[in-house]
Amino acid sequence: MAARDVFDLLKSQQYSHLDLKVGCSFFEIYGGKVFDLLARRAKRRVLEDGKSVVNVVDLKETPVLSVNSVLNAIKDGSAVRTSGQTSANAHSSRSHAVFQIILRNTRGKLHGKFSLIDLAGNERGADTSSANRATRLEGAEINKSLLALKECIRPCP
Numbered sequence: 001m002a003a004r005d006v007f008d009l010l011k012s013q014q015y016s017h018l019d020l021k022v023g024c025s026f027f028e029i030y031g032g033k034v035f036d037l038l039a040r041r042a043k044r045r046v047l048e049d050g051k052s053v054v055n056v057v058d059l060k061e062t063p064v065l066s067v068n069s070v071l072n073a074i075k076d077g078s079a080v081r082t083s084g085q086t087s088a089n090a091h092s093s094r095s096h097a098v099f100q101i102i103l104r105n106t107r108g109k110l111h112g113k114f115s116l117i118d119l120a121g122n123e124r125g126a127d128t129s130s131a132n133r134a135t136r137l138e139g140a141e142i143n144k145s146l147l148a149l150k151e152c153i154r155p156c157p
Helices: 002-011 067-079 133-152
Strands: 021-030 033-036 042-044 046-048 054-056 096-104 110-118
Touching: 002 021, 002 067, 002 096, 002 110, 021 067, 067 096
Parallel strands: none
Antiparallel strands: 021 033, 021 096, 033 042, 046 054, 096 110
16 A cells, blocks of 8 residues: 555655655646545645646645555545446545645645546447436546546646
8 A cells, every 4th residue: 555655764764854744735627626535525626836836726635644544535525425326336536636645845835646546437429329318428527527636646847
């Protein structure tokens, strides 16, 4: 698990002198909009700064001290994530979700970021022939939002 590796490495002789703090954020892209899953699905804006870095504005960054606190953040965010029933699955995620593990130095400067991504479930067009119009439009929106997703997960400069 990525979180376990992060905490183990931060305790190692190679990295312990850096005194890095670990935080996390969790957001979803649904219907062309971005929602903060660690802030009760608050709607967020995505903007590009002067250095061509795309940011989710006011995205909550929660400090985490252990693997268990990372797992709790994932559980809490997943509980408010958009899901629904489709013809192919009884429980299908209908949004793209991005969980980030963020490393900062003691001054708050970004040292590194891991983005773990779970893409929305979507059926092939042939599987949605019996779906209602809203479900078909939702599927089309999922595909369209894949284009927006790539901008949110670009690596740090």
